[in-house]
Amino acid sequence: MSHAGSESEDGMLSNNQIESPLGEEGNYGGSANGGVALKKGPWTSAEDAILIEYVKKHGEGNWNAVQKHSGLFRCGKSCRLRWANHLRPNLKKGAFTQEEEQLIIQLHATMGNKWAQMAAHLPGRTDNEIKNYWNTRIKRRQRAGLPLYPPEVSLQAMQESQRCLNIDRIESEHKSQHDTLLSKNYGIPNIMFDNLKANQSILPYVPELRDITASSMLMKGVSSSQYGSFMSPIMHRQKRLREETTLLSSFSGGMKNEFHLFDQFQDVNKAAQSFGLPFPFDPDSTTKNPEFFGENQGSHTLANGNFSASKPTAEAVKLELPSLQYSETDLGGRGLSCSPSPLIESVDTFIQSPPTGTVESVCPSPRNSGLLDALLHEAKTLSSAKNQLSDKSSNSSTITPGDNADSFALNICEKEWEDYGHPISPLGHTATSLFSECTPISANESSLDESPSAETFTEANVKSEPVDQIWIADRENESSTWLDITFPEALLDSDWLEHDSACGKGQVIVNNAMGTLLGDDLGNEYKQMAAGASVSHGWGRSSCSWDSMPAVYQMYELP
DNA sequence: AAACTCGCCAACCGCATAAGC
DNA sequence: GGCTTATGCGGTTGGCGAGTT
CATH class of the missing domain: 1.10.10.60 (Homeodomain-like)
Known part of the structure; x- marks a missing residue:
């Protein structure tokens, strides 16, 4: 100004x-x-x-x-x-300790370039210091052709992302239960937060969650990388929303980075397929998925026009997480009629007056999440195969708006969940496995900066083959009903979650794919949640850490 | 010894937003 | 509601010293 x-x-x-x-x-x-x-x-x-x-x-x-x-x-x-x-007093001078460095890496894997927020987790350190450190580190590793994140950090972020994706889905699907639950004064299931707390061991910097409330979760959810704990407690609400929206955009930044990472592959298409992305990309996907850019404006991964998947960017590597900025041209060119501000406003509106009777979320959903979508698709494939064998009646799990949470819980728990609560995830290729297949994991890597060798990286391409094959096979089998995996809603609208058109959106039929999708650990969580007849408060669809997605998409950096 | 490169760091810049009037 | 001011954040720049050629 x-x-x-x-x-x-x-x-x-x-x-x-x-x-x-x-x-x-x-x-x-x-x-x-x-x-x-x-x-x-x-x-x-x-x-x-x-x-x-x-x-x-x-x-x-x-x-x-x-x-x-x-x-x-x-x-x-x-x-x-x-x-x-x-x-200012209490400033810590000198080089970062190893613990601090590790924390920074973990934080960045989850938050992206949120230096101020990161600094809040490093007492005595300033955002400028962290930023400088990170930029230096990036340069160093770029020069060395090393991955930006150590595999274990990427894996953690990946797991967190998947977990929150699943939680988010559950939340969306149950939003129709929201008013009923609120009127009955159901609370957030403790089990959920217990589980989240337990998960702190994964990322040690995650603060305690004991004070988390439904409202705070709601407020922090969209941006909260680790269950809403990164926001300053004194941060203004609207400020938080801005952050949240920005962090949502970080997701798209992650996508952008993802395609930078593809530059590292000799064969971009193959690389993308390894991650479950439908290559070759259709640059004019808007015409085929108009809703992607219209109704689902929350996802601006492509809408910002910052990258063209079919044209791997040759620009200099820029590991930034772009803020929510649109240009009129971009929007117009993409046929996007919305502007970022309505999105922000809609989030605000949602918080102030949660929607009722609809599963549509005003919050952006992580479409085109690439790797995660690959997982969804994979789960779907497996689930379809399973359905063919078991031919379960979806009616058994039909939820009507009038049903209370108990019946819902029973449906989920008794009819479906037992099949998928197995300790071994039904996902043949879980996030972890898929990730490991695409990640140059060095078993001996311990130091954060001791990254996989170039040889190992090359190996990653070979290891990704199975995923590739699965993808191709799937395409062949489902050519007539091919779903754009870049748009998970397509999955949800099909046999993942069968929206009963006769009964409205709030009526969802959860089929086997739900359990498949959730995997084992979250599945248990979900099961317990349902059994407890406590379906959580209706925070936004994107309440979980989409901002953690950059970790997944920044696994590699350009050399 | 001079030139060059690189890493580190401090500071600047532009932008966004809240608050006050 | 519009304008101005204050504040904060993230990106970028430029100076400086160390190391290398």
Whole structure:
């Protein structure tokens, strides 16, 4: 704004017009502030002392007043930055410890470039430090042709993503139960949070969840990488929503990165197929899936027009997670009629007045999640095969809007879940296995920066073959009813979740695929949840950590 | 010894948004 | 509601020192 603009202006005052109270030579080429040029460039110890003194007297904040009260010829912004990054107490100086480095990697795998949020998890460290560290690390590893994340971190993020994807699905499917449950004062099932807590062992930085509430979950859900725990507790609600939306967009950033990662493969199409993506991509997919860009505007992975899957980008690697920014041209070109702001507003609307009687979510859903979609598709394939054998009656699990949660739970639990609660996941290729097939895992890798060798990476291409084959076989078998795996809703609309058109969207028929989809651990969680007749509060479809997706899609970086 | 490259770091810049008027 | 100000965040730049050629 004007403030920022004034800072960057080069409204040069000649140096002889400036009288520094410090009598120091300095770069006063900065902006004029009330006729006084403000110094730029490195801070001197004298300036630091002045600033420290000022903060001691007046406290933090009101940074623009620093110059007035202290005679420091620095803009408020600069003062704030100096204080935050160098002068404030309890700052930890020096190199990052190994633990800190590991934490940063884990946090970044989950959050993306949310430096400020990451800094909140590293006491004494600043976002700038973390950012610098990360950028340096990226460069280093890029140069070495190493994966951005160690396999174990990628795997963790992958697992978290899948878990939350599943939770999210459950939530969407049960949203129709929402009002009934609320009226009966059902709470969030403890089991869910117990399970989430237990999962903390996976990512040790996940804070305690004991204080989590339905509302806080709702508030934090979309962006919360680890169950909503990354948001500052004092963060303004709308601010959170902004963050959430941004983080949702991080998902698309992850997708973008994903396609950068494909550049590493000799054969892009094969690489994509290894991840379960339908290659060759149709650049004009909008015409074939108009709803993708219209109704499902929440997914702006493609809508932002930042990448064309059919044209692997040759631009420089940019491991950023783009914010939710659209250009009119992009939107128009894609036939997208919405703008980002309606999305944000819709999220807000959703929070303020949760929708009733619909499973449609105002929150973006992670379409085109690539790897995860591959899993869904795979699960679907297996489930279809199973259905052919068992030919279960879907009516047994039909839920009517009037059903209470207990009956729903019984349906799920007794009719379906028993089949899939087996310790061994019915997913022949679970997220883990699929991932491992595509990830250059080095069993001996322990150090975070000791990444797989180039040889190992090459091996990954070979290992991905089975997935590739599954995919192709599936295409052949289902050529007549081919579903675009880039659009999981297509799966949900088919035999994954059979929306009973006669009874409305809220009436879902959960078939075997549901259990298949959920896998074992979440399946148990889901089972217990259902058995407890407590279907969780209707937070948004994307309440789970889509922002963790970048981890999956940033497994590799370009050399 | 000079030139060059690279990594690190501090600071700047642009942008978004909340708050106050 | 519109404008201005303050604040925060993430991306980028540029200076500097160390290492290499």
